[in-house]
Amino acid sequence: MFYTKIKNKNSFILKNNTNNSSAEFYLVAQPIVQPKSRNVIAIEVLTNLISSSNGTIHAEDFFSDISNEFIKSLIMIQIEELNNIKVAINSKNIVASINIPFDLLSDIEFIRLIINKSQVKVALEVTNFKNSTLMTDNIKKSVSIIKEHGFELWLDDFTSEDIPSNALYLLKWDRVKIDKTFIYRHINNHSLISDLLNYVSNFSFNSIVFEGIESDYQNDQISKFNCLCQGYLYSRPLRLSHMVL
Numbered sequence: 277m278f279y280t281k282i283k284n285k286n287s288f289i290l291k292n293n294t295n296n297s298s299a300e301f302y303l304v305a306q307p308i309v310q311p312k313s314r315n316v317i318a319i320e321v322l323t324n325l326i327s328s329s330n331g332t333i334h335a336e337d338f339f340s341d342i343s344n345e346f347i348k349s350l351i352m353i354q355i356e357e358l359n360n361i362k363v364a365i366n367s368k369n370i371v372a373s374i375n376i377p378f379d380l381l382s383d384i385e386f387i388r389l390i391i392n393k394s395q396v397k398v399a400l401e402v403t404n405f406k407n408s409t410l411m412t413d414n415i416k417k418s419v420s421i422i423k424e425h426g427f428e429l430w431l432d433d434f435t436s437e438d439i440p441s442n443a444l445y446l447l448k449w450d451r452v453k454i455d456k457t458f459i460y461r462h463i464n465n466h467s468l469i470s471d472l473l474n475y476v477s478n479f480s481f482n483s484i485v486f487e488g489i490e491s492d493y494q495n496d497q498i499s500k501f502n503c504l505c506q507g508y509l510y511s512r513p514l515r516l517s518h519m520v521l
Contacts, residue, residue: 278345281353286517287326290349299328299338299346303357304513308373308485308506311499318371318399320506321354322513340404344380351376351390357516359395364519371397373430377404378443382414384421391425399428399450402443409440411447419447433487434476444479452480456488456507463497473501 282289284300291298301323308318325338351374358365358372365372381387381402390398400422422429428450433439436455444452454472462468476484486498489507498505 278343279349281349286515288353290346290353292346297329300326301350302326303354303516305372305516305519306506306513307511308504309510311489311495311503311505314510316368316370317504318373319365319519320373320375320401321358321516322375323350323354324513344377344383347377347380348383348386352393354516355390355393355398358398359393361516361519362395365396369397371399371428373399373401373428375403375432376400377406378402378415379404379406379408381418382412384414384418387418387421391421391427394427397427399430401430401432401453403432403439405440405443409443409446430485431480434484435472444476449480451482451485451504452476453485453487453506459486459488459494459498463494466497466500469498469501473503 278293279290280293282291287300287302289298289300304322304324305319306322307316308320309316323339328338354374381400390400419429429447430451430453431439431443431449432453433455434444434452435458439455454476458472473484483503485504485506487506489495489498489505489509491509494507495505495509
């Protein structure tokens with residue numbers, strides 16, 4: 277193993293066994309809801325960075341430049357912690373989404389490990405394409421394995437500059453998440469929202485999740501459409517260990 281996990285009372289440390297670098301963090305989750313009822317349909321598991329040995333505290337900078345081995349270790353910690361609250365998750369049929377870079381789907385052995393270890397239903401939320409959307413044979417095999425076992429594949433941050441436009445066409449996604457900038461710019465343009473829903477439905481089994489909902493007005497407008505929502509209006513990210521669903 278490249279990394280050793282150290283569990284503190286309220287956090288984790290991943291220590292690199294090769295160069296002795298480390299990062300301390302804790303896990304949080306944010307609900308994904310049906311906007312009319314505000315019932316929780318899914319949760320997204322996120323990571324809050326506390327510190328790192330290289331002095332980088334800005335989480336976006338840190339996570340944009342970490343190795344796949346670190347990400348794999350982090351994902352397995354997320355799976356372990358989700359299993360600890362499996363009764364609450366499974367009793368309400370909630371899906372737990374976990375972020376994964378596109379190229380890591382090529383690691384068939386790791387995908388099998390996620391499936392074998394997970395005791396809750398997981399959605400792999402695909403992001404970070406690194407300018408490549410090539411569907412290799414290994415990625416196709418991983419997609420097949422994921423689908424066969426009833427897990428889901430979501431496309432993250434569609435409509436943002438970080439996601440290649442052709443990422444939508446790669447496969448039939450279970451859900452597509454729309455970047456929060458879309459809502460900021462177009463919440464009152466119902467025709468455009470409807471067109472987006474119709475367009476994305478060609479590539480998604482279960483339509484879309486609008487990110488960045490922060491006001492009752494936004495919720496009221498978006499609840500006119502068949503979609504899910506995520507944002508600070510419903511809840512800020514809460515520590516996963518304290519999550520009450």
